[in-house]
Amino acid sequence: MMDSEMMEAEAASSLSSSQQAFSSGQNDVVRDLLTLARQLITQGKPSEALQAVVAAMRTRGGDEAVFESLHRARELYRTRLQENAAVDKLASLFAECAIAEAQPVVIEAPANNRTSPSIAADPDAHGTSILAESGRMQVVLDAVSDGSSFICLKCGGLVSKHRKDEHYAYWCC
Known part of the structure; x- marks a missing residue:
């Protein structure tokens, strides 16, 4: 019985060390992909950089991780787009008020004023x-x-x- 326990312990130890080696190798691949993505951004190649980032996410967490990240990015984009639209509308309203107050009120236009x-x-x-x-x-x-x-x-x-x-x-x- 002692032999079987030792074999199980050795197998578990061997499995654990191979998982650590795989995890370490996986981390290196992810790190390399992200480094490549940064280089591509500085070279002005954002589409290729995005592909490298997606590959890194897929390596680390599979397609589900890619889907979750893209979903979060879409939600952030929509939120910021709505915030910017509200700010633009408010700025336009303030500008309209400022223009209305700055323009003098014309009571009657002269008869010789011929505007198109x-x-x-x-x-x-x-x-x-x-x-x-x-x-x-x-x-x-x-x-x-x-x-x-x-x-x-x-x-x-x-x-x-x-x-x-x-x-x-x-x-x-």
């Missing part, structure tokens, strides 16, 4: 601005407030005042 009817004085007065529709209202507000651009009421485009004639002649529908 296709130029919006109020940024995105009719909600037709392409930039505003795509969530970039701050760009519209900045361009109109400094007087360098206008919103075309025909097409909703933000147009430089210097390019007004070309816009109407070649671009506007």
